[in-house]
Amino acid sequence: MLMTMTHLHLLMSLQLVGIAAFSVSGALVAGERQMDWFGVMVLGIIVAVGGGTLRDFLLDAPVFWIAQSWYVAVAAAAALATIPVARWAQKARRPVAIADAVGLAVFVALGTRKALEMDTSAFVAVIMGVVTGIAGGVIRDVLANRTPIILKKEVYALAALTGAILYVFADGYGVDPAFSLWSSIAAVLVIRLLAIFYDWSIPTLKIDPDEGG
Amino acid sequence: MLMTMTHLHLLMSLQLVGIAAFSVSGALVAGERQMDWFGVMVLGIIVAVGGGTLRDFLLDAPVFWIAQSWYVAVAAAAALATIPVARWAQKARRPVAIADAVGLAVFVALGTRKALEMDTSAFVAVIMGVVTGIAGGVIRDVLANRTPIILKKEVYALAALTGAILYVFADGYGVDPAFSLWSSIAAVLVIRLLAIFYDWSIPTLKIDPDEGG
């Protein structure tokens, strides 16, 4: 590990922001579905750890939060802390989206790195980066009984894909690991922020369900 | 294992009640969605084994029913047996809910115990107990295309949480294993029955989805 302590502290701070932001997004969706406080906590935890959990299932690695359960505790605390301020947080869409972008960026980069460290192919590492970043949000929407929003609009999954590809290329060219990590994080973050502020989207496929014969 | 044969026989009987009850709840929901008989069987099996399966994925343990496939067979039989009596069972909400409470109690206690036997932290063991008890019902509702009811109302997941915490504390204080197990089962069962009979619930978070800006 070539990263300095400063890097590690910054990375940990961003991870905490990301865990909290993902958990808050789960808590808010739970509130939209009138879940009870326990459901709010469960949904917050699932959004925060869902992506990394699926990645570890796919890589046949020990699930990360079994040994690092502070991760789950932070997510639970963030979800419960959302309850008294939920109406405010619901209206503060932009700050919540920015915090969520931080989470996405960190999780994609760390997911890609974990796969590469387990000697997967570059192609699989990209998939793992994307899965780590987006699967929690997909599971959130499935549990809230709605079509996953990040498969429908905004440049969300595409930002994840770009960041993961950038990491894999940098790593493949022997770039310093810390630099690969931070450029990947920066790329996801910049793309997401631009997408949020300029309402970017990519084309959708629209088929009338009743059109077939 | 300090449990006597009587304990083991009782535990096995309660497990059978639980498997059947969980499977019936899956079969009834399948009927509400006009699934065919095969879908009824599939949903019954998933509710009965889903929680333990997810727990084993998370613990990186061999999935329990791969070596004990009678578990799946009992669930399949219970689901198919529900078909001719479905209208009656649908109306008999209270007996079905009581049998379901037995299942929840046994699955939570056994899930917690399995995690502790694999030397997880107490915190993770509690999560595994809750997952074992509730994940099958959550998957059932996802497949039936509705928001998971146990995240919305009734003291269901909270009963599971209480039972799992009680187990972990008893175990931590060196209490006799059989006593830890049975007090955990009793706690879940009592809380659930009180919740059923007195319509207990915990507060919900309600946010208007259209309120944000």
Place this chain on the structure above:
Amino acid sequence: MLMTMTHLHLLMSLQLVGIAAFSVSGALVAGERQMDWFGVMVLGIIVAVGGGTLRDFLLDAPVFWIAQSWYVAVAAAAALATIPVARWAQKARRPVAIADAVGLAVFVALGTRKALEMDTSAFVAVIMGVVTGIAGGVIRDVLANRTPIILKKEVYALAALTGAILYVFADGYGVDPAFSLWSSIAAVLVIRLLAIFYDWSIPTLKIDPDEGG
């Protein structure tokens, strides 16, 4: 492995047809839900690899596409290729259903074989065959926020079950492995094609959700 090269080539060709057909079905459902192009690709991949992935989780085997990532690439390409021709493909229900039947047949047989090769019981091998064949389609419908269609109508899961049982019996009686495989594939395919052309279905269970008391 007693199969000749001709068998292997044919099997590989059918697998490619199946991967593409499953991916197309995911892409079309994504289009019905107005997903963006990335969502279309994700849904296509998930339908194509979902069943085998869940099977490998359950068997505690390395997930097949981690080492064979061409599988994911083929699915991604098929999903993206669907976008410009989606309206046509949506109307061409019968050709798509026939290609899907090929996929189901191959995946069921290969899933059953993989379980038997890992020395599971015959009962578990049948479950793994069915899971491999149908789980991708179930996940597709969950992500599209609808009740899984293959649990509701058409003889779909039942065709999978029949093929898996046939494989296990043939294997149990010491039949030549290639013959077991091909008779299983043929059985699923014939049943599915008959179901498609003659609108076969099995009885459904219908319960009024509001009937209970």
